[in-house]
Amino acid sequence: MTPAERPAPLRANWPQRTHTCGELRLSHAAQAVTLNGWVHRRRDQGGLIFIDLRDRYGITQIVINRDEAPEAHEAAGSARSEYVLSVGGQVRARPEGTANPDLATGDIELGVHTVTVLAESKAPPFEITAETNVDESVRLRHRYLDLRRRRLRELIELRHEIVREMREYLWERSFLELETPTLVRSTPEGSRDFVVPSRLHPGNFYALPQSPQQMKQLIMVAGMDRYFQLARCYRDEDLRADRVFEHTQLDIEMAFVDREDILQLIESLYLQIVGKLSSQTLAEVPFPRISYAEAIRRFGTDKPDVRFGLELVDVAPDVTGRGFRAFDDAVDDGGQVKAVVAPGIAGYSRREVSALQDIVQESGAAGMATIALNDDGSIRSPLGRFFDEDSLRAAAQNAGASRGDLVCIVAGAPEIVAEALGTLRLHLGHALDLIQPDQLAFVWIIDFPLFEIDKESGGYTFSHNPFCSPADDSFGLLYSDPGRALSKQYDLVGNGHEIGGGSIRAHRAKDLRRIYQVMGYSEPEIDDSIGHMLEAFTYGAPPHGGIAMGVDRLAMILGGTENLRDVTVFPKNQAGFDLTLGAPGPLLPDQLAELHLRVREEQEESASAG
Ligand code: ASP
Numbered sequence: 001m002t003p004a005e006r007p008a009p010l011r012a013n014w015p016q017r018t019h020t021c022g023e024l025r026l027s028h029a030a031q032a033v034t035l036n037g038w039v040h041r042r043r044d045q046g047g048l049i050f051i052d053l054r055d056r057y058g059i060t061q062i063v064i065n066r067d068e069a070p071e072a073h074e075a076a077g078s079a080r081s082e083y084v085l086s087v088g089g090q091v092r093a094r095p096e097g098t099a100n101p102d103l104a105t106g107d108i109e110l111g112v113h114t115v116t117v118l119a120e121s122k123a124p125p126f127e128i129t130a131e132t133n134v135d136e137s138v139r140l141r142h143r144y145l146d147l148r149r150r151r152l153r154e155l156i157e158l159r160h161e162i163v164r165e166m167r168e169y170l171w172e173r174s175f176l177e178l179e180t181p182t183l184v185r186s187t188p189e190g191s192r193d194f195v196v197p198s199r200l201h202p203g204n205f206y207a208l209p210q211s212p213q214q215m216k217q218l219i220m221v222a223g224m225d226r227y228f229q230l231a232r233c234y235r236d237e238d239l240r241a242d243r244v245f246e247h248t249q250l251d252i253e254m255a256f257v258d259r260e261d262i263l264q265l266i267e268s269l270y271l272q273i274v275g276k277l278s279s280q281t282l283a284e285v286p287f288p289r290i291s292y293a294e295a296i297r298r299f300g301t302d303k304p305d306v307r308f309g310l311e312l313v314d315v316a317p318d319v320t321g322r323g324f325r326a327f328d329d330a331v332d333d334g335g336q337v338k339a340v341v342a343p344g345i346a347g348y349s350r351r352e353v354s355a356l357q358d359i360v361q362e363s364g365a366a367g368m369a370t371i372a373l374n375d376d377g378s379i380r381s382p383l384g385r386f387f388d389e390d391s392l393r394a395a396a397q398n399a400g401a402s403r404g405d406l407v408c409i410v411a412g413a414p415e416i417v418a419e420a421l422g423t424l425r426l427h428l429g430h431a432l433d434l435i436q437p438d439q440l441a442f443v444w445i446i447d448f449p450l451f452e453i454d455k456e457s458g459g460y461t462f463s464h465n466p467f468c469s470p471a472d473d474s475f476g477l478l479y480s481d482p483g484r485a486l487s488k489q490y491d492l493v494g495n496g497h498e499i500g501g502g503s504i505r506a507h508r509a510k511d512l513r514r515i516y517q518v519m520g521y522s523e524p525e526i527d528d529s530i531g532h533m534l535e536a537f538t539y540g541a542p543p544h545g546g547i548a549m550g551v552d553r554l555a556m557i558l559g560g561t562e563n564l565r566d567v568t569v570f571p572k573n574q575a576g577f578d579l580t581l582g583a584p585g586p587l588l589p590d591q592l593a594e595l596h597l598r599v600r601e602e603q604e605e606s607a608s609a610g
Contacts, residue, residue, distance in 0.1 A: 016086065022058020026107045028091040035060060035110065036118065038148065039083045040129060042076075049076045053085060053110075056153060059103055061094070062087050062110040075115040082121035082128065082145075088114040140579040143570055152566060158277060159555040159567050163230060165273045166250050166551075173265075175226040175252070180215040182208055182232065187529070189466065192236040194245070202596040208234035211548060213467060214533060216253035217505060220544040221536045225255035230551065239576055244552075244564055252502070253546030259488055259504055262547055263289075263444060266492065266500065270554075274440060278558045283307060283441035287492070291447040296414075300422025302448075305496025307441045308434035310425045312418075315339045315409060318395035324386040326366065330411035337411040340421050341401045342428050346372040346380070348406060359427055360410055365420035371396045371407040426496065440557065442494050450474065450487035451518065459520045464489045466515060467533075468503035469545075475511065482518045488545070494557050502547025509537040 017036040024033065040054035049064045066073040072087075079085060089112035100106030126134040128148045139146040146152055167177070186193045186207035193207035209215075211233050219227045231251040237243050254262065267287055274282060283306065295302045298311045316337040320327045327337045345352075353370055360368045372380040373396045379389050387395070396407045410420045429435050450470050454461040460482055462468065470478060474485035488504035506512045513534060516526045526534070555567035565571035572578050592599065 020057035021053050021055040021060045022104055024060055024091050024105050024108050024110070026093060029093055029108065031091050032088070033091055033110065034086060034088045035062070036084070036086045038121075038128075039079050039081055039085060042079060042081070044077065049073060051076060051079065051085070051087075053087065054148075058105055060105045060108075060110055061100075061103075062089065062112045064112045064115060068111075069113040069115075072113055072115040075117055076112075079115070079117060080121065080123070082124055082148075083117055084119040084121070086114075086116040086118055087112045137573060137579060140565075140571070140573055143580045147569070155555065155559045155561060155566050156569055158559050159551065161277050162273055162555055162558065163551060165276060166228075166230070166269065166549075169269050169272060170226075170228045170252070173226065175228045176224050178219065178224070178227055178229055180209070180212040180219075180229060180231070184209045184215075189529070194234045194236045197595040197597055199595055210235050211249070212251050213465070216251060216546060217467065217533070217541075217544065218536055220253055220255045221539065221541045223255075223542075225542070225544075227254075227546075228252045231548075233548075239574060244568075245572060245576060247564075248551040249500075249548040250551055251546070251548045253544060255542040255544040257504075257543075257545055259446070259490060259545070262502060262504075262545055263490060266547060266549065267442075270442065270492075273554070274558065278440070280438045280440045280558070280560075283439050284443075287442040287444050289444040289446055292445055292449065293447070295445050296418050300418040300420075300425060302445050302491065303493050303496055303498050304422075304443065305426060305429060305435070305441065306443050307436060307439050307495060308429045310340050310342070310428055310434065312338045312340055312421050312425065313399045315395055315399050315407075318391070318398050319383075319387070319409065322386050322391070324383065326369075327409075327411050330413075333413070335411065335413045336417045337409060338417050338421055339399050339407050339409045340425050340428065341396075341399050342406045342408060343402075343432065343434075344404050345406045345432070346374050346404050348372070353406070356408060356424060356427075360408075360420040360424050363420045363423040364416045365410045365412055367410075368420075368424075369409045369411075371401070371409070373397075373401050373403055373405050373407070375404050377403060437560070440495060442492060445491045445493060446489075447471065448487050448489040448491075449483070450478075450485040450489075450515070451482050453483075457520070460518050462515070462519065463487065464501065465503055466519070466530075467505045467512065469506040469511070470515075478511070478514045478518060490547070492547075492549070494554070497553050497557065498550075499553045499557070500547055500549035502545065504543070504545035507537060507541045507543050509534045509541075512537065 016034070018033045019035060021035055021037045035053055037053040037055040040052040040059055043050040047066045051062045052059045053062050064073045064076040087110065089110040091108050092111055094107060094109050124145050125138055125142055126132045128145060131151070147156065171177070183196060183206035186195055186205060190210055193210065196206040196208065198204045198206060212229060212231050216227055229251045231249050232246055233249055234246050236245065271285065274280065288306070292302055295304050300312050314336065316331055319337055320331050330337055357368045369383055370381060371383065371392050373393065374380060379392045381392050383392060399407050401407050408424060410417050449463050450468065451460040452463040464487070469488045471486040471488055477485040489501065490503065491501035492499050506515060512530065513526060516530065521529065552564050552567055556564055559567055561567065570578065570580055577583070
């Protein structure tokens with residue numbers, strides 16, 4: 001059931017309105033009703049005025065006849081687009097041949113005898129009735145008008161339905177819905193915090209939480225073994241298309257569970273949500289599970305879009321040892337030579353191939369070699385100087401290419417090859433229309449490394465979350481070879497987006513302390529950073545784990561939009577401004593003084609300019 005099809009909820013006989021604008025059918029014929037709504041469209045035919053009256057639930061045609069209701073006709077005559085009206089009248093079947101099959105209320109109209117203008121409206125800066133391509137900043141400034149448009153309203157309603165399903169599902173399973181504070185302590189690890197100055201404690205600052213991670217774990221120590229929260233989380237990041245300052249996550253923590261319990265819980269919740277709220281088809285159930293290493297090997301990324309193939313293949317055995325330096329050197333240096341086989345584009349022009357080369361170079365690769373297996377069986381390749389035609393053909397065929405395909409080869413360090421070919425694969429998936437748009441492909445990524453190398457310090461840092469437990473057979477590696485330790489982290493990826501992730505936690509103080517030691521923390525630094533967690537864990541911490549699922553992302557995927565702003569009631573623009581309310585903005589000198597803050601001059605200037 002889509003949100004629009006839910007029964008309209010106005011059951012009480014409210015004096016202001018008896019029904020919604022989406023509710024009336026032939027079965028209501030002859031009933032006297034009162035509707036409230038906005039003028040969606042108005043057609044004045046002299047003696048007769050037709051108005052499409054709109055509210056959240058739909059549109060009803062109302063008809064005002066000058067002879068039957070002269071006062072109502074006059075009021076309706078003054079109404080313009082987006083005026084708010086209250087209309088009273090009688091439901092009747094539309095005249096023969098004028099029913100509108102596109103409208104749920106299209107069989108009826110309302111013969112109106114009273115019209116009251118509840119509010120006038122200026123001409124809106126863009127049309128509410130149609131899809132509009134007016135500049136997004138205008139739409140964001142008037143977000144309340146944009147939200148009157150059906151497409152946006154339906155996306156926002158879809159989000160609501162998703163949240164309702166989540167809540168009901170978890171309430172039924174004994175989860176406590178708890179609120180953790182939004183004024184917390186700043187932690188230097190992770191992303192940059194948004195901070196809030198303390199008036200009462202000069203020079204001290206709260207931070208807005210990046211996630212309720214530590215608090216939900218402490219809730220487990222408190223014995224409340226099932227917790228969830230629709231948690232707002234904040235990160236002061238540089239903005240990119242898929243990054244925003246604030247997002248909502250379904251935050252879950254459970255005690256006495258292992259990975260399987262959490263994957264099952266989320267998988268069945270998501271199957272339920274998709275079953276009820278989406279007409280998209282699921283690619284594979286149960287959701288496939290792929291190890292991190294396998295995801296990187298096959299797709300070049302740990303967020304694979306598995307709605308299409310084009311998997312990365314190792315071509316090193318076929319193309320090294322022939323004197324082509326770029327390939328040989330890569331392998332000698334511990335790197336790889338891998339390829340993606342692009343179907344049907346052997347005939348790409350030089351310019352088209354060079355556009356693909358640009359893509360891999362922008363993602364860090366030195367270059368890209370190609371082998372085109374032409375339709376007539378001949379070969380076209382810049383590698384011709386180093387390889388005879390038969391070996392090129394064999395290499396292409398071993399890579400899985402058929403006639404008409406273009407083999408795109410990249411050599412280099414494993415991370416670079418993965419990044420470049422992963423990006424190229426995704427580009428080709430879209431460009432060659434290999435993705436079925438109504439498909440939903442969820443996949444679990446498991447067995448992540450516990451640590452990764454920090455690019456700045458060269459030492460170890462956590463790969464996802466410092467509270468994550470090592471895999472059962474990796475505890476020893478914490479002492480012998482931490483770089484090889486795997487973790488109990490899991491991510492859920494949907495259509496190539498990371499839509500959730502979590503882990504079973506290191507619940508013994510000794511293990512958590514060791515993880516911080518591996519990351520190079522001194523004992524005082526450990527105590528300062530997580531002393532409170534270590535102490536809590538000495539008082540009987542149950543084994544526990546959890547997950548956080550992105551609500552915005554899920555709504556975006558199920559709603560079939562590529563834009564997070566579409567599923568957010570009041571989104572910021574791409575520069576992080578709230579154009580509706582005008583945030584961020586400067587503070588008055590008095591407010592600054594009270595907060596013990598002084599703004600440096602150059603910032604004052606740019607703040608007032610912004
Ligand atoms: N705290 C993690 C996050 O916000 C999720 C988790 O491990 O539960 O991404």
